[in-house]
Amino acid sequence: MSQEPSETLLFPYRVLDLTDEKGFLCGKILGDMGADVVKIEPPGGDPSRRIGPFYKDIPDPEKSLYWFAYNTSKRGITLNIETADGRELFKRLVGRADLVIESSPPGTMEGLGLGYAVLRELNPGLILTSITPYGQDGPYRDYKGADIVCWALGGMAFLCGDPDRAPLQVSFPQSYLHAAAEAAAASNLALYHRKNTGEGQHIDVSAQACVPWCTMNALEFWPLNRSIITRAGPYRHRPAVNARDRQIWPCKDGYVHFLMMGGIVADYMTRLVAWMDEEGAADEYIKEIKWAEFDMAYLPQSVYDALEEPIGKFFMRYTMKELYEEAVRRRVQLYPVCNAREIVESPQLEARNFWQEVEHPELKTTITYPGAFLKVTGAKCGISRRAPLIGEHNEEIFCGELGLKREELVLLRQAGVI
Amino acid sequence: MAKQVFEGIKIADFAWVAVGPRSTQYLSEHGATVVRIESGTHPETLRMAAPYKDNKAGVNRTAFFARYNTNKYGVTLNLNHPRAREVAHRFIKWADIVSEAYPPGRMKRWGLAYEDLVKIKPDIIMFSACNQGQTGPHASQPGYGVQLTSLAGFTNLTGWPGRTPGGLYGAYTDFVSPHFIAASLAAALEYRARTGKGLYIDNSQYECGAQFLSPVLLDYLVNGRIWKAMGNRHPYAAPHGIYRCRGKDGWAAIAVFTDEEWEGFCRATDEPPWTQDPRFQSFVGRKENEDELDCLVETWTSQFDPEEVMTMMQREGVAAGIAAKNKDVYEDPQLKHRHHFWEMEHSEIGSIPWEGPSFILSKTPAQLTKPAPCIGEDNHYVYTELLGLSDEEFVQLMNEGVLE
Numbered sequence: 013m014s015q016e017p018s019e020t021l022l023f024p025y026r027v028l029d030l031t032d033e034k035g036f037l038c039g040k041i042l043g044d045m046g047a048d049v050v051k052i053e054p055p056g057g058d059p060s061r062r063i064g065p066f067y068k069d070i071p072d073p074e075k076s077l078y079w080f081a082y083n084t085s086k087r088g089i090t091l092n093i094e095t096a097d098g099r100e101l102f103k104r105l106v107g108r109a110d111l112v113i114e115s116s117p118p119g120t121m122e123g124l125g126l127g128y129a130v131l132r133e134l135n136p137g138l139i140l141t142s143i144t145p146y147g148q149d150g151p152y153r154d155y156k157g158a159d160i161v162c163w164a165l166g167g168m169a170f171l172c173g174d175p176d177r178a179p180l181q182v183s184f185p186q187s188y189l190h191a192a193a194e195a196a197a198a199s200n201l202a203l204y205h206r207k208n209t210g211e212g213q214h215i216d217v218s219a220q221a222c223v224p225w226c227t228m229n230a231l232e233f234w235p236l237n238r239s240i241i242t243r244a245g246p247y248r249h250r251p252a253v254n255a256r257d258r259q260i261w262p263c264k265d266g267y268v269h270f271l272m273m274g275g276i277v278a279d280y281m282t283r284l285v286a287w288m289d290e291e292g293a294a295d296e297y298i299k300e301i302k303w304a305e306f307d308m309a310y311l312p313q314s315v316y317d318a319l320e321e322p323i324g325k326f327f328m329r330y331t332m333k334e335l336y337e338e339a340v341r342r343r344v345q346l347y348p349v350c351n352a353r354e355i356v357e358s359p360q361l362e363a364r365n366f367w368q369e370v371e372h373p374e375l376k377t378t379i380t381y382p383g384a385f386l387k388v389t390g391a392k393c394g395i396s397r398r399a400p401l402i403g404e405h406n407e408e409i410f411c412g413e414l415g416l417k418r419e420e421l422v423l424l425r426q427a428g429v430i
Numbered sequence: 431m432a433k434q435v436f437e438g439i440k441i442a443d444f445a446w447v448a449v450g451p452r453s454t455q456y457l458s459e460h461g462a463t464v465v466r467i468e469s470g471t472h473p474e475t476l477r478m479a480a481p482y483k484d485n486k487a488g489v490n491r492t493a494f495f496a497r498y499n500t501n502k503y504g505v506t507l508n509l510n511h512p513r514a515r516e517v518a519h520r521f522i523k524w525a526d527i528v529s530e531a532y533p534p535g536r537m538k539r540w541g542l543a544y545e546d547l548v549k550i551k552p553d554i555i556m557f558s559a560c561n562q563g564q565t566g567p568h569a570s571q572p573g574y575g576v577q578l579t580s581l582a583g584f585t586n587l588t589g590w591p592g593r594t595p596g597g598l599y600g601a602y603t604d605f606v607s608p609h610f611i612a613a614s615l616a617a618a619l620e621y622r623a624r625t626g627k628g629l630y631i632d633n634s635q636y637e638c639g640a641q642f643l644s645p646v647l648l649d650y651l652v653n654g655r656i657w658k659a660m661g662n663r664h665p666y667a668a669p670h671g672i673y674r675c676r677g678k679d680g681w682a683a684i685a686v687f688t689d690e691e692w693e694g695f696c697r698a699t700d701e702p703p704w705t706q707d708p709r710f711q712s713f714v715g716r717k718e719n720e721d722e723l724d725c726l727v728e729t730w731t732s733q734f735d736p737e738e739v740m741t742m743m744q745r746e747g748v749a750a751g752i753a754a755k756n757k758d759v760y761e762d763p764q765l766k767h768r769h770h771f772w773e774m775e776h777s778e779i780g781s782i783p784w785e786g787p788s789f790i791l792s793k794t795p796a797q798l799t800k801p802a803p804c805i806g807e808d809n810h811y812v813y814t815e816l817l818g819l820s821d822e823e824f825v826q827l828m829n830e831g832v833l834e
Contacts, residue, residue: 024624041613065652080645149767160671163683166754167754167759180662182588184643186642189642190609197612207620213793214792215790226600260585347573352655360563385641
């Protein structure tokens with residue numbers, strides 16, 4: 013866990029993180045890359061600390077696992093930027109920072125006298141990254157945002173779920189995570205630009221605009237074919253022939269993901285049929301198919317059905333684990349439909365030392381976290397410290413860096429500034 | 431036009447399918463010179479998958495490939511040809527960044543692993559995009575983001591209680607990794623400018639995917655709890671869902687988190703008697719009676735078009751939006767305002783809107799100027815102008831089948 017700071021990608025940079033749950037992950041990514049990220053919370057702690065789940069199910073602002081997960085590698089201070097004293101302190105911090113990330117409704121920062129135009133005066137190279145549901149400008153600018161709403165407006169919901177029920181979100185909502193991770197990418201683009209030119213800028217990230225990028229190939233069916241792609245549950249919708257083929261298959265104790273394919277990428281279909289044949293489960297029809305010449309895209313439903321029957325019966329004989337182990341051995345594109353336990357028990361993630369032990373002295377324990385998002389050779393990347401406690405680094409930053417005296421800290425505390 | 435962020439940066443993009451090309455696209459949209467290196471002897475998966483222009487298959491007719499390769503050049507090079515290595519080495523000498531997404535070990539067989547590349551160019555930045563990373567017992571299992579979406583836990587969390595999971599469309603994890611890779615590539619270029627050092631990035635879609643479910647994984651690691659799909663329910667909002675509206679497959683999402691928003695919801699619905707039901711006047715009451723509440727919400731929404739529901743709710747400060755079909759996404763007034771789509775004429779696909787970035791840089795906004803290349807479209811320009819081969823060398827390589 014210890015790392016030489018100078019060996020990290022973003023070692024020289026200071027980030028002030030004003031975000032709520034729409035942007036936590038942005039600062040975490042920059043922090044895991046080595047930037048010095050200071051999370052700024054309102055006095056008493058960020059309201060997002062109320063988001064569960066909680067450590068040992070104790071609903072306490074210092075025990076939110078949501079907060080833990082997305083605020084690693086940050087230090088934390090409290091500061092009420094809605095007070096005049098708070099704003100002054102914030103401006104002093106801005107003078108020493110490279111990046112400010114925020115996720116308040118458009119116009120909020122300007123309303124506080126802390127808009128990009130003001131911050132740029134204080135620090136001409138400053139990069140301000142704003143993350144909002146819809147963007148800084150435009151007809152939805154002042155609309156209320158929610159993760160499920162961005163997911164729906166961006167076109168993903170309509171593609172997800174069973175055809176006889178409502179469009180679906182992921183039960184752990186995703187739109188804001190895309191926005192926050194996108195904001196990290198955009199911030200680094202701007203940092204590189206600044207490295208070359210000295211110029212800072214304002215970045216406008218829209219969660220809604222992140223979602224169409226998740227729709228894979230669904231959008232262009234409209235301009236090219238005037239086809240609307242609809243949700244097909246465990247099946248895949250084939251609009252050209254109005255047919256569907258199965259993707260999620262029940263097995264003995266759960267589900268597996270298996271996609272039938274033809275053409276030159278379909279060599280694994282031959283290996284699946286050989287496997288079925290060894291177990292006496294391949295019928296004559298499936299054995300005779302020449303997969304390399306088999307074009308899956310334009311088949312009638314009857315062919316998909318004829319394939320689904322023997323394959324489906326075969327999978328039902330085995331457990332997820334049995335099917336996956338044999339699929340790995342035979343290089344067949346079959347994967348288990350995992351839950352959290354199965355991910356945590358993955359031999360692959362273990363072999364790559366993915367999980368990272370992070371000390372929580374305040375809880376007198378160590379918690380296992382999902383580790384680095386990328387393995388980087390030549391520069392370190394990963395969690396450098398657990399998420400901050402409320403105001404944990406107030407003294408370190410206000411006194412140590414800004415030179416405030418302890419008495420001033422007490423005064424500001426009483427005035428509700430920190 | 432303002433100087434672009436990555437003007438002068440050169441990328442030899444050996445990657446294919448979605449995650450690699452989508453990652454380098456962040457740079458091509460912002461001024462980098464990106465060359466997609468393919469082979470006509472083995473066209474990549476996305477060139478052979480729908481949607482095709484007029485439903486007619488063809489490697490240059492699919493938007494599936496084209497959407498991830500805007501602003502890039504396209505060349506062909508048959509890496510299995512004995513002379514291909516010398517050409518590949520010229521790309522390495524030329525490039526700042528090299529990307530690839532082959533099964534682990536393939537680049538090494540071609541003499542193009544990171545340790546080979548640094549001998550040619552010590553400060554090269556390289557990334558490998560792969561389902562499960564370059565190492566480990568499952569590294570070589572073939573697959574796409576489509577199945578990784580299940581391995582990484584997303585499929586299980588998309589569905590209705592008591593039903594088969596699996597409603598999550600497409601190769602979802604392919605669209606999680608690129609944020610992280612693009613963030614790292616930009617940081618790596620900055621790092622190289624500062625330290626003179628290159629680096630190597632090993633991407634596992636599984637490991638990037640886990641970042642988007644971290645609290646769910648921590649809940650198991652700490653509390654032993656396993657999350658299950660819960661439709662459109664949300665732990666601290668009610669009503670929260672996607673409700674049937676008037677019209678064919680018309681739906682709108684509504685999310686009510688606070689009492690204030692509930693009051694706004696009641697005003698938006700013109701306060702039918704059920705909204706005054708005492709059970710619905712507190713969050714806990716709404717949560718405990720959510721099945722009934724959802725049915726009642728739908729009796730109201732089904733009288734209106736999705737757009738009407740959205741407007742009426744938003745007017746009263748309640749988060750709401752239509753469940754956009756593909757055609758609706760192109761018509762969305764907010765995305766239009768942001769110029770999210772760029773109309774460009776592709777020589778075989780024709781003129782259609784192509785997606786631009788989800789963020790806008792105030793000083794150096796993206797410029798989309800070139801639709802995706804047809805296979806080998808830029809061979810002459812790239813090999814002679816960018817790599818500096820003479821016309822004779824180019825013709826000779828072509829005749830020998832190296833550039834197929």
